[in-house]
Amino acid sequence: MGDSMRTSISALHAWALAHLQDDEFALAARVIRRMLILLPPSHESRPSLLVTLAFAHHEAGEVDEARRVAEQATKLDPQNALAWQQVRRAERALKAS
Numbered sequence: 431m432g433d434s435m436r437t438s439i440s441a442l443h444a445w446a447l448a449h450l451q452d453d454e455f456a457l458a459a460r461v462i463r464r465m466l467i468l469l470p471p472s473h474e475s476r477p478s479l480l481v482t483l484a485f486a487h488h489e490a491g492e493v494d495e496a497r498r499v500a501e502q503a504t505k506l507d508p509q510n511a512l513a514w515q516q517v518r519r520a521e522r523a524l525k526a527s
Contacts, residue, residue, distance in 0.1 A: 439465065439475050446482060455490040459483055477507035484516040488523070496520045 442465055449458040462483045469476055480503035488496035497520035503513035 439469075443475070443479060443482065446486075450482070450486055450489070453489075455486045459486040459490070462486065477503045477510050477513060480506070481510065481512045481516055484513070484520070488516065488520060493520050493523045493527070497524065 442461060446458040446461045446465075449455075449461070462479050466476065466479055466483070469479075480499050484496045484500035484503065487493070487499060497517060500513050500516035500520060503510055504517060507513060
């Protein structure tokens with residue numbers, strides 16, 4: 431992957447994270463979903479984008495979707511601690527409801 435593509439992905443991910451900080455969960459999720467559509471399935475950024483998307487879904491109250499997306503991230507990167515954290519967070523929220 432070229433440096434310009436890596437930079438573009440990083441910039442868009444940062445932009446989505448900024449929207450999460452502003453509680454604009456739907457907008458952040460929309461940006462990340464579009465990025466995921468454009469990236470090949472084996473792209474190195476896919477697990478971290480999925481973790482961010484899971485977080486956005488959870489914060490928007492879409493806990494089932496948050497768990498599903500976080501589980502996708504764990505399948506792509508079983509060592510991704512943030513992905514597992516999002517899975518456990520969603521499972522706790524689902525148990526509590």
